[in-house]
Amino acid sequence: MTIPSWFFYLFLFILGLVLGSFYNVCIYRLPREESIVWPGSRCPHCRHPLSILDNLPLVSFLLLKGACRYCHAPISCQYPLIEGMTGLATVMIGWKFGLSWAFLQALLLFGALLVISVIDLSHQIIPDLISYPGIGIGLVFSWLTGSPGLWSSWIGLLLGGGLLWLLALGYQMVAGKEGMGGGDIKLLAMIGAFLGWPGVLVTLLLGSFLGTLVGLALILIWKKDRTHAVPFGPFLSLGAVIHLFFGTILLNWYLG
Numbered sequence: 001m002t003i004p005s006w007f008f009y010l011f012l013f014i015l016g017l018v019l020g021s022f023y024n025v026c027i028y029r030l031p032r033e034e035s036i037v038w039p040g041s042r043c044p045h046c047r048h049p050l051s052i053l054d055n056l057p058l059v060s061f062l063l064l065k066g067a068c069r070y071c072h073a074p075i076s077c078q079y080p081l082i083e084g085m086t087g088l089a090t091v092m093i094g095w096k097f098g099l100s101w102a103f104l105q106a107l108l109l110f111g112a113l114l115v116i117s118v119i120d121l122s123h124q125i126i127p128d129l130i131s132y133p134g135i136g137i138g139l140v141f142s143w144l145t146g147s148p149g150l151w152s153s154w155i156g157l158l159l160g161g162g163l164l165w166l167l168a169l170g171y172q173m174v175a176g177k178e179g180m181g182g183g184d185i186k187l188l189a190m191i192g193a194f195l196g197w198p199g200v201l202v203t204l205l206l207g208s209f210l211g212t213l214v215g216l217a218l219i220l221i222w223k224k225d226r227t228h229a230v231p232f233g234p235f236l237s238l239g240a241v242i243h244l245f246f247g248t249i250l251l252n253w254y255l256g
Contacts, residue, residue: 009091016090017057019111020083026115027082030130031123046071057083078118086114096245105141106244109134109194113237116187120233126183131190138193148196156192160200164188184232191240199243202250206239207232 022036028044029036041050048070054060061080068075089110097103112134116126135157142153164185192200211232218224243250 009094012090012094013087016087017083019090019107020086021055021057021079023086023111023115024079024082027078027118027122030115030127031119031125043068043071043073045073057087082114082118086111089114092245101141101145102147105145105147105194108137108141109191109244110241112190113240117234117237120183120231124181124229124231126181126187126233128183128186131183131186134190135186135193138190138195142193142196148199152196152198153193156195156197156200157189158192159197160192160204161185161189163200163204184236187233187236191236195240195243195247198251199240199247202243202247203236203239206242207235207237210238211235 025036025041039049041055042048043050045068048068054064054069056063058080061075064075066075066077067073090107093103093106093110097106112130116130120126139150139153139157142148143150148156168185188200188204191203195203211230214235215230218230
């Protein structure tokens with residue numbers, strides 16, 4: 001029996017909502033060095049445990065009108081945004097890769113990049129607990145799927161970490177202060193393990209371009225000082241996601 005396409009994509013969207021709910025737990029707990037497994041979900045304000053009905057992705061936020069059932073404190077819009085974004089991204093990944101090892105590879109990469117980006121924006125840190133296992137997982141999937149290939153994955157790992165390490169070292173020697181954290185270096189190494197060395201180059205170029213645009217906007221529109229620190233992790237992550245969906249098209253266009 002053939003499964004209707006709408007049912008397949010609906011399943012993927014619901015799967016993405018559930019994953020997004022888990023990513024919210026990671027985003028909240030990892031910077032606080034709390035377990036992501038125990039205890040169960042609870043209100044961050046009154047700490048009251050949440051029932052299943054209070055913890056349904058997207059649905060509970062709408063039913064509770066954006067407030068905790070017990071203490072009535074407002075629930076951050078980040079929670080439904082992360083859930084909805086992950087649901088849509090899961091549908092897009094399923095559309096591009098189908099149900100395959102490549103689908104799981106892309107889904108894990110997207111989840112890791114999303115969690116890293118939000119944590120970096122909020123706390124200016126990139127957890128090693130994601131980057132280090134992510135490097136190993138990227139290498140394993142490059143072998144399983146043949147994309148980008150094990151050698152390309154290893155070169156991407158070394159190139160990604162090495163390039164940013166040299167840039168960070170050069171900046172520190174010239175400016176006399178640290179301009180890039182070790183978290184960014186490990187993040188690009190993880191991206192290289194997943195996407196190979198071409199992915200590193202595209203990610204770094206896109207991330208630098210997007211970061212420059214945002215930096216100029218902060219200076220010209222919001223009147224920030226040029227020394228205002230802007231986390232680089234989210235821009236690297238966005239560059240990697242763009243490469244995930246459009247990398248071949250971008251490389252062919254650039255080389256052509």
